[in-house]
Amino acid sequence: MTQLKITPKRISFFIPALILILVFVVYPIIATIILSFNINPIPGVNIVERSPGFENYIKIATDKRFINPKGIETHSFPMGAIIHNVIWIAIHLPLTLIVGILFAVYLQYVRGGSIIRSFIFLGMVIPMIVGGLLILFSFDKDLGVVNLLLKLFGLGFLARTWTIYPDTALFSLILGSVWLWSGFSVTMYSAGLSSLPREVIEAAIVDGADFKTILFKVIIPMLKPVTLTVVAMTILWDLKIFDVVYAATQGGPGGASMVLALLMYEYFARLGDYAMSATVATVLTIIIIPVVIFWIRSVIRGEREV
Amino acid sequence: MKKLFKYRRTGLIGSPYKILVLNIVAWVIGVLWITPFIGIFMTSIKPFREVVLHGWWTISPFTFTLKNYVDALFNPMFSLSRGILNSFIIAIPSTVIPVTVAALTAYGFARFSLPIKKYLFATILFLMAVPQQMTIIPIFFLSKNLSLLNTYLGLILVHSSWGIPWITFFLRNYFSLLPVELEEAARVDGATDFQVFRKVVLPLAIPGIISASVLQFAWVWNDFFFALMLIFDPDKMVVTQMLPRLKGQYQVDWGLLSSGSVIAMLAPLLVYAFFNKYYMSGFRGWAMKR
Amino acid sequence: MAKGVRMENIWKIFMPKVIALKNINVDIRPGEFFVILGPSGSGKTTLLRIIAGLEIPTRGRVVIGDQVVVDADKGVFVEPRDRNIGMVFQNWALYPHMTAYDNIAFPLRIKKLPREEIDKRVREVAEALGIAELLDRKPAHMSGGQQQRVAVARALVKQPDVLLLDEPFSNLDARIRVTAREFVKEIQKKLGITTILVTHDQADAFAVGDRVMVLRNGEMQQLGVPEELYGEPANVFIANFIGDPPMNIYKLSIDHPMVKQLGVLEEINEDYKEVYIGIRPDEAVALPLNEEGHLTGTVTIVEYVGSRRYAKLDLGNSISMRTLLECRADHGDKVRIRVYKLHIFAPDGKRIRTLTLVH
Ligand SMILES: Nc1ncnc2c1ncn2[C@@H]1O[C@H](COP(=O)(O)OP(=O)(O)O)[C@@H](O)[C@H]1O
Ligand SMILES: [Mg+2]
Numbered sequence: 001m002t003q004l005k006i007t008p009k010r011i012s013f014f015i016p017a018l019i020l021i022l023v024f025v026v027y028p029i030i031a032t033i034i035l036s037f038n039i040n041p042i043p044g045v046n047i048v049e050r051s052p053g054f055e056n057y058i059k060i061a062t063d064k065r066f067i068n069p070k071g072i073e074t075h076s077f078p079m080g081a082i083i084h085n086v087i088w089i090a091i092h093l094p095l096t097l098i099v100g101i102l103f104a105v106y107l108q109y110v111r112g113g114s115i116i117r118s119f120i121f122l123g124m125v126i127p128m129i130v131g132g133l134l135i136l137f138s139f140d141k142d143l144g145v146v147n148l149l150l151k152l153f154g155l156g157f158l159a160r161t162w163t164i165y166p167d168t169a170l171f172s173l174i175l176g177s178v179w180l181w182s183g184f185s186v187t188m189y190s191a192g193l194s195s196l197p198r199e200v201i202e203a204a205i206v207d208g209a210d211f212k213t214i215l216f217k218v219i220i221p222m223l224k225p226v227t228l229t230v231v232a233m234t235i236l237w238d239l240k241i242f243d244v245v246y247a248a249t250q251g252g253p254g255g256a257s258m259v260l261a262l263l264m265y266e267y268f269a270r271l272g273d274y275a276m277s278a279t280v281a282t283v284l285t286i287i288i289i290p291v292v293i294f295w296i297r298s299v300i301r302g303e304r305e306v
Numbered sequence: 307m308k309k310l311f312k313y314r315r316t317g318l319i320g321s322p323y324k325i326l327v328l329n330i331v332a333w334v335i336g337v338l339w340i341t342p343f344i345g346i347f348m349t350s351i352k353p354f355r356e357v358v359l360h361g362w363w364t365i366s367p368f369t370f371t372l373k374n375y376v377d378a379l380f381n382p383m384f385s386l387s388r389g390i391l392n393s394f395i396i397a398i399p400s401t402v403i404p405v406t407v408a409a410l411t412a413y414g415f416a417r418f419s420l421p422i423k424k425y426l427f428a429t430i431l432f433l434m435a436v437p438q439q440m441t442i443i444p445i446f447f448l449s450k451n452l453s454l455l456n457t458y459l460g461l462i463l464v465h466s467s468w469g470i471p472w473i474t475f476f477l478r479n480y481f482s483l484l485p486v487e488l489e490e491a492a493r494v495d496g497a498t499d500f501q502v503f504r505k506v507v508l509p510l511a512i513p514g515i516i517s518a519s520v521l522q523f524a525w526v527w528n529d530f531f532f533a534l535m536l537i538f539d540p541d542k543m544v545v546t547q548m549l550p551r552l553k554g555q556y557q558v559d560w561g562l563l564s565s566g567s568v569i570a571m572l573a574p575l576l577v578y579a580f581f582n583k584y585y586m587s588g589f590r591g592w593a594m595k596r
Numbered sequence: 597m598a599k600g601v602r603m604e605n606i607w608k609i610f611m612p613k614v615i616a617l618k619n620i621n622v623d624i625r626p627g628e629f630f631v632i633l634g635p636s637g638s639g640k641t642t643l644l645r646i647i648a649g650l651e652i653p654t655r656g657r658v659v660i661g662d663q664v665v666v667d668a669d670k671g672v673f674v675e676p677r678d679r680n681i682g683m684v685f686q687n688w689a690l691y692p693h694m695t696a697y698d699n700i701a702f703p704l705r706i707k708k709l710p711r712e713e714i715d716k717r718v719r720e721v722a723e724a725l726g727i728a729e730l731l732d733r734k735p736a737h738m739s740g741g742q743q744q745r746v747a748v749a750r751a752l753v754k755q756p757d758v759l760l761l762d763e764p765f766s767n768l769d770a771r772i773r774v775t776a777r778e779f780v781k782e783i784q785k786k787l788g789i790t791t792i793l794v795t796h797d798q799a800d801a802f803a804v805g806d807r808v809m810v811l812r813n814g815e816m817q818q819l820g821v822p823e824e825l826y827g828e829p830a831n832v833f834i835a836n837f838i839g840d841p842p843m844n845i846y847k848l849s850i851d852h853p854m855v856k857q858l859g860v861l862e863e864i865n866e867d868y869k870e871v872y873i874g875i876r877p878d879e880a881v882a883l884p885l886n887e888e889g890h891l892t893g894t895v896t897i898v899e900y901v902g903s904r905r906y907a908k909l910d911l912g913n914s915i916s917m918r919t920l921l922e923c924r925a926d927h928g929d930k931v932r933i934r935v936y937k938l939h940i941f942a943p944d945g946k947r948i949r950t951l952t953l954v955h
Contacts (some may be wrong), residue, residue: 003419005652006310010499013414015472016407024467025433028330028441028448044447109574110329116336118582124342125578126571126588127528129546133567134342136558143349143560145341179339184593191590201480229593240437243530261531268535274443281439292435296428487689491648495703496677505702509693519912 029285035278041136047275056279063257064264066280077166081183081263088174088259089238095178096234097227100185104193105215107186117190121183128180132247133231135176139163166256169249173257177244181237185230191221192226225302232295239288309387350374354561374565381562384552386569389545392458393573396533396544397526399462404469405519409511411470412477413503417489433471436533446535461536465526473518476591480505480514517588520581524574545570597659598626598790600650601647606656607668608642608814616642617814629784632794635837638793639814641686644760647792648683649676652913660758677706681761682751687767688743690735696722696746697731705752712912721753723785736921741772748780752787761793765800765831777803789927798838802826810834832945835874841906843939844917854915858938859892863949871948874939882907882931889932890953893917895925907924909933 034041036057038050042128050056060066067080078084105121107113123131138144139162147159162172196219204218220227242261245251251258251266258266260280267277348362353371360367379387420426445464446455454460484507492506509517533547540548552559552566578585601624606776608617616639624630634638645651647658649665657667660681665674690699697718704714722728725745735743744764751759764780781804784791795801801808802822810817810825818830829835835843848855849870855861860873883889893909898921899905906919909931917933925931938951 004417004499006418006420010414010418013410013418013499013503017411020404020407020463021470022468024445024464025436025471027439028444029436031444032440042444042447044451045443070431086427106328107334110332113332116332116339119336119340122340122575122578124523125574125585127530127546127574129528129530129549130355130567130571133563134346137346137349137560137564138342140558143345143357145338145345147342148363179342179515187586187589188593192445233593236435237336240439242439243546246530252385261437261439265531265534268446272496277442281437281443284437288435288437292432295435296431300428484691487685488689488691490645490648491683491685491689491691491750492702493650493676494648494679494681494683495750496706497702498677501706505706506691509691523860576937 003221007226018026026304032278032281036282037273037277045274050275056275057283060276060279060283065258065266078172078258081258081260082287084170084257085239085241086257087170088177088241088276090170091174091236092177092181092238093231093234096181096185097230099178099182100189100230101220101223103182103186104189105219107190108193117186120186122181124183124187128243129247131176132181132244134178135173135244136163137246138176138179139172163257164253164255165250169257173245173248176248177238177241180244181234184233188226188230189223192223196222228298229295232291232298235291236288236295239284239291260287314421321407339553339557346567349560350564354559357560374561375569378552378562380568381548381552384540384548386545386548386552386566388541389543389548390486390573391567393527393544393546394543395458395542396461397467397523400465400469400526401519401523403462403466404473404522405515407466408470408473408518409508409515410503413481413507415478416476416481430471431476434475438468440533442532448535455536456538456542458542464532465529468532469522469526472592473522476518476588477511477514479591480511480517484510513584513587516581517584517591518579519590520577520584521592524577524585527573598788600624600626601630601758601790601792602659603643604646604659605647606643606658607652607654608639608646608651608873609818615814620656620814620816622809622816622819622905624790626790626920627788629781629791629793629804629806631801631808632792632811633798633801633805633808634796635798637813638796638811640760640796641810641843642813642814644683644762644792644794647758648681648760649674649679654955680754680757681760682754682758683766684744684747684751684762687765688735688747690743690747690750692735695732695734696727696738699735699746700731700749700753702750707754717753718749718766721749724786725749725752725779730842740768741776744768744776745779748783752763752783752789759789759791761791763795764793765795767795773800774803780804790911795879798840810837812837828940828947828950829874830947831934832872832874832941835939835941835947839876839878841877841901841918843874843876844880845872846915847943854866854891854911858935859953860938860940860951861885862938866942868943872939872941872943872945875917875919875935876937876939877906877918878920879937880917880933880935882909882919882921882923882925882933884923884925885930885932887932887934889934891917891933891935893933895927895929895931898926907931 025141031041035045035047038052039048040047040055065081067082068078071077071079072083107117108273110116138260139146141147141159141161146162150156152160162168201218204214209217240261241259245257245259249257251262262286264277264280264284267273267280345362349357350364351370351372353369353373356367356369379385415423415427449455449460453461486509488506489502492502497505528546530546533544537543537547549566549570552562603620603622606617606620609615622641632643634640642651646653652666652673653668655668657669658665660679664672665679666672684896691702694702695853700718700721701714704717716844719728722731725748727742727745727749730738730746735746738746765776768776770878777800793804793913805822807819807821808825809819809899812833818834825834825838829838832845836845846854847870850861850868854873855873858873860871864871891911893911895907896910896916897908898905899908905921906918907925909917919933923931935953938953940948940951944947
């Protein structure tokens with residue numbers, strides 16, 4: 001269709017949004033970047049005496065809570081927030097994809113599959129703070145489902161409150177986050193599946209392909225756009241993770257489950273070091289940018305195809 | 307029935323026996339999946355002593371009590387009833403404002419030719435992905451300087467601004483699928499751009515508007531970080547913010563925490579249940595185009 | 597009241613390279629029922645949308661009455677809402693969320709007329725179009741014909757200077773189509789409103805049009821009253837496009853025996869090597885061999901169209917022709933062909949002459 005010529009009156013459609021976004025989103029982003037260089041663009045902030053420059057970035061790189069070489073060497077926690085985030089992605093992403101596609105395909109053929117799907121989706125509906133508490137609850141020694149299951153399978157001796165030990169705290173949270181976030185991938189893949197042309201799958205069946213071949217050679221390749229979205233969104237979610245950790249472990253014990261977003265908050269709230277806090281936020285954003293670009297591209301590509 | 311038939315005909319799975327097993331397995335997984343919810347709910351309606359002694363899963367002994375709810379709702383320090391009220395006070399305007407504002411912008415995006423539209427669009431996508439942490443420090447001080455810190459209005463403005471990018475993205479996609487002829491008919495009939503928008507586009511886009519509103523409401527309700535940073539007064543705290551504070555210092559008091567969790571997630575769960583269709587279409591539209 | 601519409605040197609180019617309209621010049625008279633006819637993709641809708649102001653021409657200008665509503669060269673543009681135009685869209689574009697009443701009232705409400713005035717005018721126009729009982733219904737609960745009337749009512753209620761109709765009959769069943777045409781024509785004559793109708797269907801065009809303009813690939817081919825288009829087509833395209841069954845058209849070299857038999861040579865002055873010869877099936881007849889005629893052929897197929905009978909004839913040299921059949925004849929019979937009217941076109945397709953052959 002033809003687009004209407006822009007006129008001053010038509011520009012007014014954009015004005016309210018523009019003002020709000022400029023004041024409460026764009027300006028703060030820029031100010032945060034500048035603040036991370038120890039230059040104070042925000043009236044009212046008192047930054048610690050440091051000269052302008054990359055000092056904060058150097059400081060953060062040597063902060064044990066950000067990255068802890070000793071922990072990495074000895075394979076023990078804490079390893080530092082950024083490593084924890086990376087581990088989070090490394091475990092969470094593949095699990096999310098597998099759970100997402102398997103359940104989406106499987107539940108298509110199950111009676112009441114849509115009910116089970118909405119069970120799985122509940123994790124996406126509730127406040128993440130509650131999600132964190134539910135994880136805490138599930139890993140509790142006496143009350144938690146996880147330990148109940150272990151006892152059920154005769155592994156009762158393993159039972160413990162998983163979230164309070166440095167070596168298991170992070171993994172508990174990650175598994176918990178798989179549970180919370182699977183609703184996303186299952187829903188996305190289910191939507192993708194239902195929009196696949198039936199004929200293609202049927203043609204494969206007529207051609208004599210078995211289920212495994214159909215899944216790997218037909219379904220999964222055709223769902224590639226969905227996969228791209230799920231990958232991007234999951235990575236972004238993992239990098240930004242905050243509420244879950246805050247509610248369940250506060251980053252503990254001893255920083256064993258510290259993540260970037262929480263580290264930023266620690267600098268801000270507990271230490272009052274705004275410049276360092278801004279630095280962590282900026283680092284977080286810089287890490288996110290490649291993923292965002294990848295996602296933006298895929299959206300814009302999808303745009304052109306329509 | 308139809309589904310099973312299809313499935314058999316396609317030969318994806320063989321005998322009726324196998325189908326039965328697969329159905330049962332799926333349902334076992336499904337129930338296991340929501341066990342934490344069941345557990346927290348059971349804990350919330352039992353005396354905590356009983357839970358500690360016998361577990362939340364026992365049917366006998368089973369003493370039904372609402373004490374945990376009363377304790378949570380009327381907690382002397384962090385009264386969740388106040389928290390619920392505050393959450394509503396925050397979430398409702400934080401839904402109405404951005405949906406209204408973003409609908410206008412989305413319409414502009416869908417229909418007006420702008421030389422820099424491609425870049426604006428990419429910017430919007432970028433803003434949808436930026437972490438909240440990246441904006442909060444300047445927002446904190448800005449609010450402080452404008453005396454908006456620790457006020458409902460401040461938090462509402464932040465939530466509203468934060469919601470605009472994704473709602474714009476979502477509604478733009480929705481608007482661009484509406485038939486243009488109706489708008490053209492209205493223009494020939496004498497309507498101004500704004501009249502076209504209000505009298506033709508908005509009524510036709512009601513499902514999309516509901517989807518956006520439902521999702522934005524749930525997200526604002528569920529948000530924790532912005533509230534944590536911008537509200538300190540226990541009387542103004544939202545419910546998600548109070549919840550972790552009920553945890554207790556040394557020993558987790560699951561009695562209080564379980565009822566608090568149920569209370570805090572009730573509103574989004576109800577929204578999800580009653581607006582399911584809209585919620586899901588909004589959710590899918592948030593992550594990708596259609 | 598009624599205003600004329602003048603289009604001057606209208607060009608429309610859709611970037612990157614679709615030339616939708618090429619230098620259109622037309623002067624539509626006040627009160628005229630003007631039809632734009634052309635195959636799909638010929639630019640009809642684009643032209644109509646330019647008049648409505650929904651599209652801006654790349655070059656040229658449009659004058660309604662004595663107001664220049666768009667002049668691409670001078671940058672003049674009057675918004676659609678300020679042109680006082682009524683338009684009926686191809687799919688009628690009724691607002692699905694409004695009742696028929698609200699649909700019709702819409703243009704008046706936009707003008708903020710007083711409530712009683714609106715009510716009076718909506719009921720008047722609904723009465724006139726015979727849809728008074730439908731006013732409470734929503735479009736989804738109306739038949740195609742009813743929806744069309746509502747759309748026309750909505751276009752007329754604001755008493756526009758010009759009424760634009762884009763393929764108003766194409767979504768209707770063949771049966772209602774005839775009544776719908778009569779109805780539109782009647783209304784137009786009663787109100788004396790300048791009306792421009794776009795269609796790809798020649799039957800529509802000839803049924804309602806005072807004058808018809810034929811478009812092809814964005815170029816105007818011919819403009820005239822229906823009899824002119826049928827009787828003296830300006831070029832091979834129109835000759836082929838108009839008339840049902842279509843005209844038999846042959847591209848023949850000048851020394852082809854058929855050219856001689858039909859006596860074409862005497863009529864051409866320029867020395868062409870080739871000419872197009874056109875014979876309408878309705879202007880030639882197959883007779884028994886003993887009758888006088890111009891050509892001879894063998895019947896291959898006999899067809900019935902309504903009450904008329906046509907024969908498909910084989911004239912040898914892989915030339916075939918469809919004519920009226922006015923004798924008993926069957927597959928394989930030889931017949932004489934008498935031609936009443938002959939259309940001669942130059943090799944570039946332009947008309948040279950239309951001959952009436954006498955006997
Ligand atoms: N918005 C547009 N963008 C690009 N090309 C267009 C647009 N609208 C129409 N066209 C092209 O212009 C030509 C004329 O279209 P149109 O006026 O709709 O024809 P008609 O109504 O006679 O079928 C067609 O080739 C069509 O593809
Ligand atoms: Mg058309």
